Structure formats: structure tokens, C-alpha cells
């Protein structure tokens with residue numbers, strides 16, 4: 205059993221990152237993510253790690269990727285505007301296959317939006333923000349404790365598959381203090397290391413699982429990489445379409461579906477299923493409880509890993525349902541994914557707010573009841 | 579070329595990556611030759627060097643060098659290099675950047691890397707324009723210079739790289755040209771061994787784009803022009819300002835005195851030491867209190883949680 209703490213999601217995130225072995229953080233202040241940097245500026249040097257406040261978010265993610273290439277588990281934290289600035293370098297991390305974790309504590313957008321209030325408007329940016337077809341994993345926690353778990357998991361997935369992983373928190377999860385238990389022991393995954401001598405090492409020769417072992421700068425391997433599409437040697441292969449094709453397809457297929465992570469509540473007999481994630485799922489769960497008390501056959505499907513979207517699992521969860529209700533603090537970003545995943549006879553309805561306020565229990569329950577009866 | 583240097587070249591280049599993509603007569607090869615001489619003379623093992631380069635003609639240099647290295651995004655060589663250096667301070671980190679890369683898109687990073695006095699060597703190959711994209715004007719294009727985006731002459735003033743590096747806080751700053759290859763190599767070597775942020779500007783002739791647009795003649799002519807326009811700092815100091823217009827002032831503009839200023843990773847090592855001394859045992863850092871209701875809601879139904887494989 206671990207100890208109990210009262211932590212905000214941002215504090216839990218910072219502490220979990222250290223527990224996961226993160227030893228390099230670079231960031232730039234931004235509401236509502238700044239506390240992650242503040243905690244780490246104090247805590248990282250205590251464990252021999254390094255914290256640096258860079259000149260902007262572009263530099264922050266650049267330093268994070270550089271540090272990871274030199275062998276350090278590394279992370280940055282930001283919100284929407286900063287996340288937008290990071291996109292190009294995130295593409296480099298995807299292309300050069302450099303593990304790193306980016307925390308986006310979402311606030312209302314676009315642009316400066318509402319800095320202090322929660323939103324879920326960066327879901328599609330997390331998926332498609334950088335140009336080109338690229339892999340991404342994104343997780344959306346709904347509590348302080350889950351922010352802790354998800355942060356550890358983000359590092360594990362990032363190291364396991366060698367890619368950037370995004371944590372889509374939001375201003376509510378990030379700023380709300382909650383009592384939580386800190387897990388006593390953790391499963392920690394390290395990146396695959398080369399087993400061959402330096403002269404035989406090819407940095408992008410993938411193992412059977414599609415993930416190439418990764419050397420660090422300074423450990424004796426003279427390796428090279430570039431954001432230009434490259435072959436197994438790490439050098440550009442721009443004149444050879446079949447090699448380009450193979451490289452891009454491998455990047456996009458190495459994240460196997462076993463990263464799916466979700467929760468299901470009362471789905472056994474559910475005729476209506478609410479699909480909700482992040483902080484909104486707390487209200488959704490409360491709505492389900494209320495509706496159940498009234499005898500309504502409703503359940504909740506809560507994806508924790510949003511990307512890759514658990515389409516197959518959701519399709520299974522919608523097995524008996526005629527209705528899927530998708531509450532989101534955006535104008536319907538996961539709604540489209542639910543529509544794609546749902547069997548043809550399932551009606552999909554959104555409940556959307558972009559006015560900086562949480563979606564209420566009554567709003568969600570009201571839509572479920574109205575849709576049920578129509 | 580002496581036999582010794584030919585062997586050094588063999589060791590520091592990747593013959594299988596040659597020929598380079600650079601135009602015939604380009605100055606890049608001379609500057610990278612000067613870098614190789616300096617690296618070989620620095621006594622640092624190849625495995626302990628990391629070369630981070632920018633995007634553009636000179637950015638390709640990292641791929642020709644048989645050294646650990648990478649080519650990240652345009653303008654961001656210094657932030658990436660910052661992460662490498664902090665994560666492993668024992669590495670010798672060299673950032674090879676073009677002038678547009680370093681001072682236009684990457685200008686902000688240049689200021690802050692210099693201010694922090696990170697122990698990184700910034701080698702800036704200044705060819706006075708954006709060569710790879712077809713010869714557009716750069717922040718280094720001389721006033722009046724012709725490029726594909728200044729067809730009537732450049733209305734902007736060129737940045738003085740060493741002067742900027744100096745005010746930003748770089749602790750070693752020098753400038754030379756592709757004509758003065760040996761002098762340049764000496765400066766690069768001093769920059770490499772200097773503990774702190776070093777900037778070496780190498781004026782580098784670009785016959786294909788800038789040279790052609792401005793009718794500067796053959797690559798050899800452009801080299802001769804560098805020879806004729808170069809004036810050492812000492813001489814420049816005694817020349818009237820009017821005579822200095824259009825000249826290239828070469829030399830070491832900033833040199834460390836005595837111990838020199840503390841570099842970033844040395845300073846941060848003291849931060850770590852202080853933090854470790856002051857760190858309280860984990861039990862005391864937060865109050866342990868009993869569970870409150872309404873926290874992490876335990877699942878009511880039977881949650882299915884799939885684990886990561």
C-alpha cells in the first residue's frame with residue numbers, strides 16, 4: 205500500500221514522472237500547466253535530474269527530444285497555445301523515433317481562448333497536429349490518481365514503442381486537489397537497447413515487433429538520424445519510393461492495439477451508452493448513476509487512451525445499445541470517432557459545451573432521456 | 579593535402595555518403611575541413627562528440643561526418659543541442675548552422691543559448707543568403723545585395739553575428755572565412771575546447787546563388803574577394819570608419835580571460851548539489867491524511883481495464 209496525498213492533477217503528474225524515471229524537464233510557463241514546471245524545478249534536482257525553463261515551447265520540446273537522445277527520460281508540459289508551437293518538433297520525435305512525454309493541460313481555445321478554464325479542444329490536435337502520417341498515443345485522465353497512473357503509463361508506452369506520448373489533461377483535472385493513494389510499486393518500462401556491437405548497429409533496423417533498439421549519444425555508438433525520411437541506417441532515402449513507403453508504414457503500424465485502456469460501467473444491459481473521457485467522464489458517471497436509479501438502462505464507456513482510438517472495444521461495448529451519447533468540452537472531436545466505430549443501427553448524439561463551463565449532470569442525463577424516448 | 583590530413587579526413591567522414599549534395603566550388607567543404615582539423619586536434623574521442631546541425635545546405639554536414647549526430651528541424655539545432663548537453667554534460671556538442679537557420683528562424687534560441695553560457699560550440703556558416711531554397715535574402719544579406727527576394731537590392735541591414743553573440747553573452751567569439759581555412763580551423767579548435775558558449779562565424783562563399791546573383795565571378799574569384807576584403811581586428815581598429823564599409827573584420831572578438839565565466843552545466847551541478855542537501859525525506863514532504871470521499875471514484879460496475887502489452 206502506498207501513502208496518501210492530497211494532490212492536484214498537475215502535482216500528481218510531476219511526481220509520477222519522477223517515479224517513472226524522468227530526469228529531464230524543459231518547459232515554458234503557461235496557464236494552467238505551470239505548476240508541473242514549478243514542482244519539477246524543486247523536485248528534479250533533488251533526485252539528480254535537470255530542470256530548465258527554455259525561451260519558448262519550441263525550444264522546450266527540442267531540448268526534451270535532445271535529452272532523450274542522450275539517454276534521459278524527458279518531458280515537457282504546456283497548454284493549447286504552447287502545444288500548437290510544439291507540433292513541428294513532435295513530428296521530428298515521431299520520425300526519428302525518440303521517446304518523450306508531452307503534457308497538455310487543456311484550456312479553452314482557439315488562440316488565447318480562456319486560459320483558466322477547462323476544455324477538450326486539443327484532442328484532434330494531439331492526433332493530427334504535426335504534418336504527415338505519424339503515430340501518436342494520447343491519454344486523458346479524469347482524476348489526480350489517474351493522472352499519476354497515466355503519466356507512468358505514458359513513459360512506459362513512449363519507451364516501449366519509441367514515440368512521443370501526449371497526456372491530455374485539462375484545467376479541471378490539473379488544478380483540482382484530491383485525496384489519492386500513491387501506488388507503492390510501479391511497473392517501469394525502459395526503451396529497447398542495442399544488443400549488437402557499435403560497428404553493426406543500424407539505428408532503424410526494427411526488431412520483430414517493429415521497434416528498433418535505441419542507442420544513446422555518449423554510449424559508444426556512432427549513430428545518425430534526421431527528420432528527413434531515412435532507411436535503416438538513419439540516412440536520407442528520399443530517392444527511393446519503396447523505402448520511403450516502408451519507413452512511413454512501419455512508423456504508423458508499430459503501436460499495436462494492446463495499448464487500449466478503458467473502463468466500462470454497467471454495459472451488460474445498456475440500451476444507451478455514454479462515451480466520455482477526461483474530466484467530463486466524472487459528470488457522465490454521475491449522470492449514469494442518477495439515470496440507473498430511475499431505472500434507465502444506461503452505461504458508460506470511458507476511453508483512457510484516446511489515440512489510438514479503441515474503436516473495436518467501443519464497437520463491442522455498443523453491442524446491445526441503440527444510442528451513444530458523447531459529451532465533450534468541444535464541438536464534437538471524439539464524436540466522429542464514435543460514429544465511425546458504432547454499428548450502423550446505433551444513433552450517435554453529442555452534448556457539447558465550449559463556453560468554459562463543465563457539462564452538467566442534468567444536461568447529459570437530459571439528452572440521454574430525450575434521445576431514449578424519441 | 580598532406581598524407582596525415584588525408585587519413586584524418588578518412589576517419590572523420592563517411593565515404594559512403596559522398597559525394598556531398600553541395601555545388602561544385604561551394605565553400606561548405608572548406609569549412610567542414612577546418613572543423614575536422616579542429617576536432618582531430620582537440621583530442622576528444624569521436625564517440626564523445628555530438629554534432630547537431632540545422633536545415634539548409636550546411637545542415638547536411640552532420641550526415642557526412644563520421645560522428646554521432648542528428649539533423650533536427652529548421653532553426654532548432656541549439657535547443658536540441660541544449661537537451662543533449664544537459665542530459666550528458668561530458669559530451670562535446672557542436673551545432674553546425676547556416677546563417678538563416680541560426681539567426682532568423684533560430685535567432686531567439688541563439689540569444690538564450692549564449693546567455694546561458696552552455697558549453698556548446700556554434701559554428702555558423704554564413705553564405706549571405708538561403709542557398710538551398712533558391713537564393714532568397716537572409717538576415718546576413720548585405721544591404722543592397724541582390725537575391726531572388728530582393729531583386730531591386732536588399733533594403734535591410736545585415737546582422738553582425740560576432741557583435742550579437744558578444745552582447746548575448748557568448749564567452750568565445752571569432753570570425754574568419756572559407757579563404758582563411760587554417761586560421762578558421764584554429765578558431766574552431768579554441769571554440770571546441772573552450773568551456774562555455776562559443777560562436778565561430780565562417781563566411782562561406784556560395785557561387786551558385788549569391789555569387790551568381792551579384793556577379794561575383796567564379797568560386798576562385800569569390801575566395802580572392804574574401805582575401806581582399808578581410809581585415810584583422812587589430813588593423814580595423816586603426817582604420818577610419820569609412821574605409822571599413824564592406825570589409826570583413828576577422829579575428830577573435832571575445833576570448834576568455836583567466837578562468838573565464840562559469841558555464842551552465844557547471845552552475846546547474848551546484849543547483850543539484852544544493853537541492854540534494856536540502857531535500858527532506860519523502861515522508862515529511864507531504865502531510866499524510868486520511869482518505870476523503872469523492873476522490874478517485876472506485877468503479878461501481880465491473881470495470882474492464884486492459885493493460886499495456
Ligand code: SF4
Pocket residue numbers: 599600601603604605606635705709710783784785786787788
Ligand atoms: S547553393 Fe550555395 S551554399 Fe548551397 S551548396 Fe550551392 S554553393 Fe553551396
